[in-house]
Amino acid sequence: xxxxxxxxxxLSTDHIAGGVEASVYGLSHVQSCDCEVHxxxxxxxxxxxxxxxxxxxxxxRFVNQGRRQMSSAWKAKQIAEEIIxxxxxxxxxxxxxxxxxxxxxxxxxxxxxxxxxxxGLARVEKKSALKKRFSFKKLFQYVYQGWVEKQFLSQMPxxxxxxxxxxxxxxxxxxxxxxxxxxxxxxxxESFFGLNCSKDSRVIVSIGAIGPRKGHLVTLKAFETMKQKxxxxxxxxxxxxxxxxxxxRLRQSVEQSKYGSDVSICTDLSxxxxxxxxxxxxxxxxxxxxxxxxxxxxxxxAVGLPIVATNVGGVPYVVGNEKNGLLLQYGDEKAFADAxxxxxxxxxxxxxxxxxxxxxxxxxxxxIISNSxxxxxxxxxxxxxxx
Numbered sequence: 001x002x003x004x005x006x007x008x009x010x011l012s013t014d015h016i017a018g019g020v021e022a023s024v025y026g027l028s029h030v031q032s033c034d035c036e037v038h039x040x041x042x043x044x045x046x047x048x049x050x051x052x053x054x055x056x057x058x059x060x061r062f063v064n065q066g067r068r069q070m071s072s073a074w075k076a077k078q079i080a081e082e083i084i085x086x087x088x089x090x091x092x093x094x095x096x097x098x099x100x101x102x103x104x105x106x107x108x109x110x111x112x113x114x115x116x117x118x119x120g121l122a123r124v125e126k127k128s129a130l131k132k133r134f135s136f137k138k139l140f141q142y143v144y145q146g147w148v149e150k151q152f153l154s155q156m157p158x159x160x161x162x163x164x165x166x167x168x169x170x171x172x173x174x175x176x177x178x179x180x181x182x183x184x185x186x187x188x189x190e191s192f193f194g195l196n197c198s199k200d201s202r203v204i205v206s207i208g209a210i211g212p213r214k215g216h217l218v219t220l221k222a223f224e225t226m227k228q229k230x231x232x233x234x235x236x237x238x239x240x241x242x243x244x245x246x247x248x249r250l251r252q253s254v255e256q257s258k259y260g261s262d263v264s265i266c267t268d269l270s271x272x273x274x275x276x277x278x279x280x281x282x283x284x285x286x287x288x289x290x291x292x293x294x295x296x297x298x299x300x301x302a303v304g305l306p307i308v309a310t311n312v313g314g315v316p317y318v319v320g321n322e323k324n325g326l327l328l329q330y331g332d333e334k335a336f337a338d339a340x341x342x343x344x345x346x347x348x349x350x351x352x353x354x355x356x357x358x359x360x361x362x363x364x365x366x367x368i369i370s371n372s373x374x375x376x377x378x379x380x381x382x383x384x385x386x387x
Contacts, residue, residue, distance in 0.1 A: 002036045003377070004083050006103055007094030009041040009059055014270045017240045018209070019295050020094050020119050023186045027092075027373065030366040032056040038086060040079055042099060043072045072099040080106030088112070090377045095119050097145070101152040108155075113384040115376060117160040120292050121169055122149045125213065128290055132212060150175055160376065162186050162293040163314035182376055185318075186295055187366035192302040195275055197354070198282050202232045204340060205281035205305075207274065207296045208288065210267060211242035215287030215310070216250055218333055220263065222287070225337035227259050230344045238266040238277055278303045282350075283343055289330055291315050301361035306353035308339045324356035 007024045010016045016025060024039060031037050037057050043064035052059050062079060064072050080103050083091060091107055091114045093100050100116070107114050126142035153159070154175040160182050161167050167181045204223070208214035216237050223235045241247050247267070254260045266273070278284075284300035284307045291313040298318065300307055307325030309315050321327040326339040343350050 001089045001377070002086065003031055003038070004086060004088040004091045005037065005039045005094070006079075006083070006091060006100070007039075007042060009039045011044070013054070014272070015268070016271060017268075019186060019293075022189070022295055023117070023119070024094055026187050026189060026366045027370060028057045029055065030370040031374075038083075038088070040083060043075045043079075073102050075099075076102035077106050079103060080110075083107065084110055084112060090115065090380055092117065092373075092377075096122065096149045096152045098148050101148055104152065104156070111384070113380045114156075115158055115160060115380055116152075116156050117162075118153075118166060118170070118292075119162075121166060122146055123173070124169060125290060129212065132289075153179060158182070158376075158380070160184050160373070163317040165314040165317055166292050182372075184369060184372045184376075185298075185364060186293055187364045187369040188295060188298045188302060188361075189271075190366065191275065192278070192299050193361070193365070195279050195303040197278060197303045197305045198280055201280055201282045202230070202344070203234050203236060203281045204283045204285055204344070205236045205238065205277050205300075206285045206287075207238045207277065207300075208286050208294075209242040210237075210239045210247045210250065210265075212246055213242075213289050214239065215289055215330070217246075217253060218287040218331065218336070219285055220250070220253055220257065222333045222336035222340065223263070224257055224259055225334060226340045226344075227262070229341040233340075233344055234262045234264075236264045236266060236277060236281070238269055238274065241267050274299075278305065281305060283308065283340065285309065285336075285340060287330070287336060288312060288315065294318055298361055298364040301357035302364070304354045304358050306343050306350055306357060308336065308343065320356065320360060324353045324360055 005024050005028050008021045009024050010021050016022050028037050028039050039057055040060045043062040049063050050061050062075055076099055091112055093104055093116045096118055104114060123146040126145055130138045130142045154177055156179045159179040162185050164183055167183055171178060206219050227233060254263045284305040286309050288310050293314045297307060307319050309319055309327055310330040311327035312330050316327055319325045319327060328335045328339055
């Protein structure tokens, strides 16, 4: 079978930025074991047009002349034509932005078999950001990206979503014809399953894109409260920078904090650096405002970390409250602090939740996920042959 994956692919495998890159990379490499896999990377400024072989995965790179999505969109038709020339058995698009939608339309016009994975919900995320802090830029993003996503969802007969939360939210969208949705989670790199967190360290790690949606400022305040009970605790906040003004606010808050010397902020780490953080940690926390799934939770679970997080979006479909972690209401700093203190001091509960995390993480092996995806591919191919 010849498979074409369409979505962001890492420029360097030493640094995978974001969930889409991790998903496209992980799924492609598992599929390449028994299929011919091509990845059409989204157009970028930091590269040149070329074709390269990454351990059996054939990666097609394209140049983007501008920084905005609109610039990538101009390449959509050309890229779709190159995909069609390969005569793929199935095309798998990742994302619901303008570029993805235009590639989808060009492929479907030629009756190519296509499936789409929905990575995050623009309508939900942008509305939340707009409510939190109004600006005309955010208003434009909400209207424009929400409209594109709505049009795209109304045109695709089938979609892959990572949790039932995403499925339920799409079913609430104001569109007449909703896609048939298959719930298949995003997986994690196999190397995480060979790591072990620290039983004895006092390090709490929070990994997630540095921006308002991940709630790192709330985590910092909760940590300050928790320090009154667990004086030896340390906090490491790490992630790719999504919002530089937010990063600056976070750094200023750390500098002004009474416990600033016990807080570290690490940005744009390599994959190996991230793995080292997990191994040095005793607890994983993330105070997200919204998540569709949260790959970092699965990574933390694989290394045996108990989790303290918010009971929002797709999080409760990944983290079991009072099983392998504790889920609290978003914005409740005191409850978050109490939960962290509890798992930092109760060795028996920490051990039980650590063991549960390892068991629950087994659902996120790419091999298992790839088998589910291949069944979807086969149904698409069969339906395409019938039509």
